[in-house]
Amino acid sequence: HGMPLIAPLTTTCCGKSDAKGRGARSALIRGLRGLPPFDGKQFPRLPWGGSPVADEDIDRIESWIEEGCPEALLGSVALAGEVSVTSEARVEVKGLAGPVFGQASDPAAWRYAKGELRQRIDVDVLSEPQKERLRFAFRELYKLNKWVGDKRSYNNLALIHQNHCQHGWERFLPWHRVYLYEFEQALQDFCPDVTMPWWDFPAARYKPEDPANGAILPDAFKGFLTEASARFLRDQGFPAKVDTLVGQLWANPTQIYDTVSMACGKDYVEGENRKRLIDALLEANSLWYPLRYSGQFGKGTINTVIHYHYPAQEDIDEILSLRTFRDFGGGSLYVDSFGFLDQNPHNTMHIWTGGMNPAFTTDAPADRNSTVRVAGRKFHQRDDLYSEPQFGDMFSNLTASYDPIFWPVHANIDRLWWRWQQDHPDGLPADLDSALTPWSYAVRDTLDMNRFGYEYVRGGCLMPVGLTNPVGRFVSAPIAVPDATKSFRCAEVRLHRVPQLPRSCFIRVFLNTQDADASTPLNVPGYAGYAAVFGHGECYGGPGHCEIPPSASRKFDLRERSMNSPRNHRIDVTRAARRLIGSGATRLTVSLVVIGASYEEDRELLRLDGVSLNFLD
Numbered sequence: 001h002g003m004p005l006i007a008p009l010t011t012t013c014c015g016k017s018d019a020k021g022r023g024a025r026s027a028l029i030r031g032l033r034g035l036p037p038f039d040g041k042q043f044p045r046l047p048w049g050g051s052p053v054a055d056e057d058i059d060r061i062e063s064w065i066e067e068g069c070p071e072a073l074l075g076s077v078a079l080a081g082e083v084s085v086t087s088e089a090r091v092e093v094k095g096l097a098g099p100v101f102g103q104a105s106d107p108a109a110w111r112y113a114k115g116e117l118r119q120r121i122d123v124d125v126l127s128e129p130q131k132e133r134l135r136f137a138f139r140e141l142y143k144l145n146k147w148v149g150d151k152r153s154y155n156n157l158a159l160i161h162q163n164h165c166q167h168g169w170e171r172f173l174p175w176h177r178v179y180l181y182e183f184e185q186a187l188q189d190f191c192p193d194v195t196m197p198w199w200d201f202p203a204a205r206y207k208p209e210d211p212a213n214g215a216i217l218p219d220a221f222k223g224f225l226t227e228a229s230a231r232f233l234r235d236q237g238f239p240a241k242v243d244t245l246v247g248q249l250w251a252n253p254t255q256i257y258d259t260v261s262m263a264c265g266k267d268y269v270e271g272e273n274r275k276r277l278i279d280a281l282l283e284a285n286s287l288w289y290p291l292r293y294s295g296q297f298g299k300g301t302i303n304t305v306i307h308y309h310y311p312a313q314e315d316i317d318e319i320l321s322l323r324t325f326r327d328f329g330g331g332s333l334y335v336d337s338f339g340f341l342d343q344n345p346h347n348t349m350h351i352w353t354g355g356m357n358p359a360f361t362t363d364a365p366a367d368r369n370s371t372v373r374v375a376g377r378k379f380h381q382r383d384d385l386y387s388e389p390q391f392g393d394m395f396s397n398l399t400a401s402y403d404p405i406f407w408p409v410h411a412n413i414d415r416l417w418w419r420w421q422q423d424h425p426d427g428l429p430a431d432l433d434s435a436l437t438p439w440s441y442a443v444r445d446t447l448d449m450n451r452f453g454y455e456y457v458r459g460g461c462l463m464p465v466g467l468t469n470p471v472g473r474f475v476s477a478p479i480a481v482p483d484a485t486k487s488f489r490c491a492e493v494r495l496h497r498v499p500q501l502p503r504s505c506f507i508r509v510f511l512n513t514q515d516a517d518a519s520t521p522l523n524v525p526g527y528a529g530y531a532a533v534f535g536h537g538e539c540y541g542g543p544g545h546c547e548i549p550p551s552a553s554r555k556f557d558l559r560e561r562s563m564n565s566p567r568n569h570r571i572d573v574t575r576a577a578r579r580l581i582g583s584g585a586t587r588l589t590v591s592l593v594v595i596g597a598s599y600e601e602d603r604e605l606l607r608l609d610g611v612s613l614n615f616l617d
Contacts, residue, residue: 006065023062032058033469034604036539036546039502055469101611102477105129107462108193114497114609115551116568118454120415123197123218123408124205124484125459131220131287137187137194138286138404145380154402155379157183161401162374164438168338169330170429173417174446175436176410181452182439183407195454198411201345202313203484211302211310216251216295217353221405223250223288229280236276239264252294254358256281275386282385289403290385293355293392302352310352311345320420325427328420332430341416349409354395359388372396415456418449419617459485460614463590467499467548467566472603474592475514479613481586488615491577493590495531497566497609499548503596504535505605507569510591511576517593518601525580526591528573535597566609573613588613 007025023029031038031046032053038045045052104110106129111118121130144153151157160182166175180196187194199218207214225233225246233242241263250256257269260277267273278290297305319340322328330339354372372391377384379402393399400406420427432444449455461479465471493509510516513526520527539546549562580588590613596602 023065026065029062100475100477101463103461104464112193118195119457120195120411120454121197122458122484123199123220125482126197133191133194135286137191140190152186158401162398165397170332172342173329174443177414177446178436178441180410180414196407196411198415199408201311208310208312212295219249221287223256223281224284226284229284233280238268252296287404291393292403293357294353296355296358298356306351308348308351311348325429346413350394353405354392356391360390372399374398458488458615458617462610462612464610465608467607467609470604471606476590478587478589485615490616491574492614493571493573494612495569495608499566499607500536500564501533501605502536503605505533505602506595507531508593509571511588512580513591514589516591518595528576529571531569531571
């Protein structure tokens with residue numbers, strides 16, 4: 001075929017040797033992996049007449065070629081022995097159908113590396129590592145507050161809302177979509193795989209019918225002490241009993257002070273001790289905010305004091321059923337009106353999370369028009385965070401964005417707009433060319449959230465595979481389905497970055513059917529759907545003609561995307577997922593069976609970078 005077993009070194013334009021990709025170009029590696037022309041069409045897979053070489057051994061040989069074929073390494077490669085090489089593709093577990101594919105420990109990092117849409121996830125299903133990465137990114141923005149002129153600082157990003165916020169008309173939703181995106185980008189400058197979670201206000205754990213006795217806030221944003229922060233407090237003179245409080249969650253300062261007072265004594269929630277306690281809580285959780293009195297309205301409730309009610313699912317459903325953008329999101333300059341989404345849940349959640357400080361005292365007579373103090377404050381400085389204002393900062397749109405809870409509240413408002421857009425694709429603001437200050441975006445730029453690189457999901461998981469070798473049959477490890485995820489509207493299995501396949505096929509998807517094969521009937525409870533793939537056929541070009549192109553084009557390469565670019569396939573598995581979960585399943589497995597044109601199983605065809613199960617809303 002004219003292909004050397006070991007590809008020669010290439011040279012750069014400057015005459016330097018370039019070993020990158022030498023292994024993949026070598027006929028030896030292509031033959032061992034069963035890649036064209038060793039895929040059975042022109043030549044059989046190597047070694048001819050022998051058993052296929054294990055993937056980890058091929059990886060070892062390829063690395064040896066990349067390193068220049070040193071003799072010492074060559075002598076150490078035992079093709080018949082056991083070589084332990086970690087691979088992204090397979091987990092070392094055997095199931096009924098072969099290798100079992102495990103979940104990515106960091107799916108957000110995988111999506112970032114592959115250039116895929118990021119997922120904004122329900123805050124109540126965030127893993128602990130995801131929460132910690134979010135806290136880390138917030139801390140990095142807080143650190144920049146010491147440089148007053150640094151536009152990347154948290155305070156300067158919050159100041160944008162104070163000075164430019166759009167409410168009460170049609171720019172409310174487009175403006176906040178951009179604001180969320182810009183803030184999320186600032187977080188990603190420090191932690192690229194972070195996304196902003198969203199808060200499902202009417203979820204059962206928040207008890208919309210009796211919210212004061214519900215969860216009040218997402219756990220990720222509550223106050224707590226770690227072992228390190230408890231140690232700090234002991235060093236400040238707190239009694240050893242403070243250690244017993246580690247790990248408890250508190251939704252507002254009253255809960256904190258009552259608990260600490262009971263464990264350590266009243267003196268430890270007053271004066272300098274109170275300040276040290278706030279220091280410890282801020283150090284433990286950068287998403288907690290001391291000027292937040294969630295669910296507290298004096299001796300009354302949000303209903304009796306503010307005459308608002310906590311949003312229930314019925315409220316959300318009614319708003320999503322509205323027909324026009326004017327009613328849903330707000331009217332134009334010519335038909336000036338609040339959108340219903342802007343009122344409840346948006347305004348309500350600002351009031352609910354801000355709350356009224358029960359420790360506020362004043363000798364002045366009651367003033368029904370009093371509100372959050374803005375002038376003269378130095379936000380996020382300790383003297384301000386130690387203060388005892390009448391209202392929480394979320395109570396006013398001039399100060400709301402200084403509280404981290406602002407962001408998941410608005411992420412859910414943005415998600416609800418996206419939900420409404422799916423059912424009302426023609427429901428648009430009137431003035432699409434208006435600029436959204438202080439940026440250069442126009443309203444029309446915000447209509448498709450995917451162009452900003454994110455999507456909303458209730459939860460899910462991703463299993464990396466790797467494009468190197470065909471997948472004989474895919475079976476995932478069991479995937480937990482948290483309670484917060486079970487209210488999904490749609491479940492999808494996605495096949496990530498599937499390259500052009502040489503032959504046509506059907507890819508059948510099964511849930512909780514680990515032993516599925518070509519003979520498995522399609523009326524079993526776990527059959528979920530299929531994807532049909534139109535084969536590329538035999539390559540008619542020269543070397544490299546049908547190879548997978550780089551994921552990113554060269555700078556200044558303005559040509560259209562290559563026809564050989566891998567694609568994603570999405571298979572709706574909602575009915576099967578609901579059927580199984582309704583029958584009591586708390587975990588799901590995903591199985592893929594590839595059926596060739598002859599309606600027989602084809603185990604040497606499918607290649608893909610990953611498989612994911614996504615619960616959408």
